[in-house]
Amino acid sequence: MPCMTMSSFWQPVSMRIEGIQTEIDGVFTYDLRFTKSADRTSYHFEPGQFNMLYLPGVGEAAISLSGDRMAESVWRHTVRVAGRVTHTLSRCRVGDTLGVRGPFGQGWPIDAWVGDDIVLVAGGIGLAPMRPVIYEFLRRRAEFGQITLIHGARTPETLLYSTEHAGWERGGIVVQATVDRASSTWRGHQGVVTLLLDRLSIARPQRTHVAMCGPEIMMRYAAISAARRGISDERMWVSLERNMQCAAGLCGHCQLGPMFVCKDGPVFRADRVHSLLAVEAL
Amino acid sequence: MVAPLWLAPKERLQDLIDALRQRQYTVVAPVVDQAAIVYDEIDHIDRLPRGWIDSQAAGHYRLQPTSRDRWFDFVVGPDSWKKYLFPARCVLSTAKPLPDGWQFESAADDSPAYAFLGARACELAAIQVQDRVFLEGPWIDQIYQHRRSRAFIVAVNCTRSGENCFCVSMRTGPACHSGYDLALTETDEGFVVDIGSERGGDLIASLRLPEAPLEKCTAARLSQERAAMQQSKQMATGDLPNLLMTNLEHPRWKDVGDRCLSCTNCTMVCPTCFCCSVDDVTDLNTGAVERQRQWDSCFHEEFSNLNGRPVRNETRSRYRQWLTHKLATWHDQFDTSGCVGCGRCIAWCPVGIDITAEVAALREAPVRCPA
Numbered sequence: 001m002p003c004m005t006m007s008s009f010w011q012p013v014s015m016r017i018e019g020i021q022t023e024i025d026g027v028f029t030y031d032l033r034f035t036k037s038a039d040r041t042s043y044h045f046e047p048g049q050f051n052m053l054y055l056p057g058v059g060e061a062a063i064s065l066s067g068d069r070m071a072e073s074v075w076r077h078t079v080r081v082a083g084r085v086t087h088t089l090s091r092c093r094v095g096d097t098l099g100v101r102g103p104f105g106q107g108w109p110i111d112a113w114v115g116d117d118i119v120l121v122a123g124g125i126g127l128a129p130m131r132p133v134i135y136e137f138l139r140r141r142a143e144f145g146q147i148t149l150i151h152g153a154r155t156p157e158t159l160l161y162s163t164e165h166a167g168w169e170r171g172g173i174v175v176q177a178t179v180d181r182a183s184s185t186w187r188g189h190q191g192v193v194t195l196l197l198d199r200l201s202i203a204r205p206q207r208t209h210v211a212m213c214g215p216e217i218m219m220r221y222a223a224i225s226a227a228r229r230g231i232s233d234e235r236m237w238v239s240l241e242r243n244m245q246c247a248a249g250l251c252g253h254c255q256l257g258p259m260f261v262c263k264d265g266p267v268f269r270a271d272r273v274h275s276l277l278a279v280e281a282l
Numbered sequence: 283m284v285a286p287l288w289l290a291p292k293e294r295l296q297d298l299i300d301a302l303r304q305r306q307y308t309v310v311a312p313v314v315d316q317a318a319i320v321y322d323e324i325d326h327i328d329r330l331p332r333g334w335i336d337s338q339a340a341g342h343y344r345l346q347p348t349s350r351d352r353w354f355d356f357v358v359g360p361d362s363w364k365k366y367l368f369p370a371r372c373v374l375s376t377a378k379p380l381p382d383g384w385q386f387e388s389a390a391d392d393s394p395a396y397a398f399l400g401a402r403a404c405e406l407a408a409i410q411v412q413d414r415v416f417l418e419g420p421w422i423d424q425i426y427q428h429r430r431s432r433a434f435i436v437a438v439n440c441t442r443s444g445e446n447c448f449c450v451s452m453r454t455g456p457a458c459h460s461g462y463d464l465a466l467t468e469t470d471e472g473f474v475v476d477i478g479s480e481r482g483g484d485l486i487a488s489l490r491l492p493e494a495p496l497e498k499c500t501a502a503r504l505s506q507e508r509a510a511m512q513q514s515k516q517m518a519t520g521d522l523p524n525l526l527m528t529n530l531e532h533p534r535w536k537d538v539g540d541r542c543l544s545c546t547n548c549t550m551v552c553p554t555c556f557c558c559s560v561d562d563v564t565d566l567n568t569g570a571v572e573r574q575r576q577w578d579s580c581f582h583e584e585f586s587n588l589n590g591r592p593v594r595n596e597t598r599s600r601y602r603q604w605l606t607h608k609l610a611t612w613h614d615q616f617d618t619s620g621c622v623g624c625g626r627c628i629a630w631c632p633v634g635i636d637i638t639a640e641v642a643a644l645r646e647a648p649v650r651c652p653a
Binding site: 082 | 374375377379382383384385386388415416419420421422423424527530531556557558559560561562564571573575578580585586587588589590593594595596599602603606607610611614615
């Protein structure tokens with residue numbers, strides 16, 4: 001009987017949890033290392049791509065890579081506890097192993113932004129898939145114009161990676177944070193991200209790119225705000241979230257009109273998805 | 283072009299089955315089971331649905347005996363060859379718990395090489411559609427590839443159309459033009475055999491058949507033309523993707539959504555639907571875990587779950603997803619329609635929703651609300 005051994009995108013490889021850091025309440029960053037060094041040699045990722053993290057007996061979850069792509073020894077994922085897989089992951093300890101498939105998807109088109117001004121708009125956990133972009137900017141700072149990060153969160157305590165913000169500022173990135181509900185000690189902005197976007201100094205809208213990641217409602221209003229500032233759809237980028245199971249455009253779950261979010265995205269130029277996102281329950 | 287051959291009397295079809303079996307093929311063919319014609323493994327012509335035809339309509343499928351000695355006068359039933367090329371359930375990988383952590387292993391697909399006996403033109407078209415889905419993207423489905431690359435296809439040209447057939451308007455049938463190794467056309471006395479591949483030619487050579495007489499070839503061609511003429515159902519495909527995508531808020535979606543039971547039958551019987559989901563199955567004795575893939579359907583509410591809630595929370599949005607995917611966005615994704623005009627979704631819909639009628643209704647009164 002002819003027999004075939006599959007070595008395909010369905011096949012997870014084993015990684016060991018080398019470190020766990022609590023970022024904020026219910027959000028953890030996992031440092032993963034391949035248990036077999038041979039698996040590592042072929043692995044590199046682009047900022048904005050994601051992996052499927054697999055806990056046998058529980059399931060898989062699509063989690064974006066949130067570390068520095070040049071840090072080759074460890075692959076970093078920031079995970080918010082939301083469903084069964086991420087809940088189980090939150091009970092894992094350093095030394096445990098899990099399965100990883102990836103990386104999948106289209107990332108942020110950083111090279112196409114060279115020479116231009118950049119506005120990153122991140123809501124909540126949406127900053128995680130943007131952090132590799134920020135690291136790339138810090139490394140290649142001279143190649144870009146003005147770079148601004150607008151980060152929104154519910155409260156000051158839930159601002160992600162807040163201990164890194166000062167370092168990013170020193171590296172030449174303007175960081176503006178805003179919260180929905182301020183505490184008595186909060187000295188920063190309060191309100192939705194679009195308030196900051198509306199007020200941002202945009203010197204050359206024709207050479208400004210806006211990259212967004214966060215709740216769809218946030219991205220929709222941020223896009224409206226950016227459009228008012230003279231930035232066209234072709235220079236806005238969004239990272240979308242949908243149900244993903246195969247990550248290869250073959251299971252059908254993540255479809256948005258003609259798009260497979262897993263394969264054609266998760267990062268899309270806004271003009272390609274703008275009208276699709278406007279249709280309810282598409 | 284090799285001249286068609288003549289396989290007569292019809293009982294000599296057994297010689298073809300034997301020749302396939304000698305070459306280690308597992309022969310799959312139509313058989314009667316549970317009051318329907320389905321596909322199953324056979325080794326003898328006795329199991330073919332000789333003398334049966336199917337009566338079909340929207341939400342209707344019945345087998346009837348026929349007075350003519352016809353072996354292939356039925357059309358398509360609930361099965362399609364998809365169940366052999368893209369199995370309804372299969373194991374993708376296994377995870378074993380070892381002292382130092384999980385060990386992941388790939389699963390082996392030990393499927394036999396199949397010979398499909400009786401694939402119709404619309405079904406060849408469906409296989410070609412799934413070829414594009416599974417074999418031509420950036421990621422290849424290796425289970426499909428493994429099964430597809432070894433499959434031998436003996437097609438049968440339709441000499442009768444069913445009430446739900448609309449392959450003519452989809453330009454997929456009723457005659458087979460490509461994608462087969464051998465193609466049979468049934469006449470009163472025997473089968474005209476067309477050779478579609480070198481592999482097919484090699485196999486049929488072992489039967490030492492004579493060339494088909496001209497009048498048999500003519501009779502075969504006429505019966506194919508008659509089947510095409512019989513078709514009353516049709517789908518107007520002109521500008522269809524654009525029509526659908528500019529009518530995403532059309533009131534017809536609510537209308538059909540109110541009738542649709544979201545039962546998933548249409549997607550299960552569709553020969554091109556490829557949606558699947560993946561589950562873990564744990565062996566309680568060993569703790570080993572199998573990752574299993576199974577057919578899924580965009581009509582399941584949880585299919586589009588995002589953070590615990592469905593994106594497509596109503597039946598109308600799920601029907602819209604299915605129909606617009608099949609007839610519009612499939613073109614964007616795979617440069618072909620996802621519909622081959624086989625009519626299965628019409629017959630097996632418990633409330634008789636007819637995809638061609640839904641398209642016609644949208645076409646009749648477009649509202650043009652652009653997406």
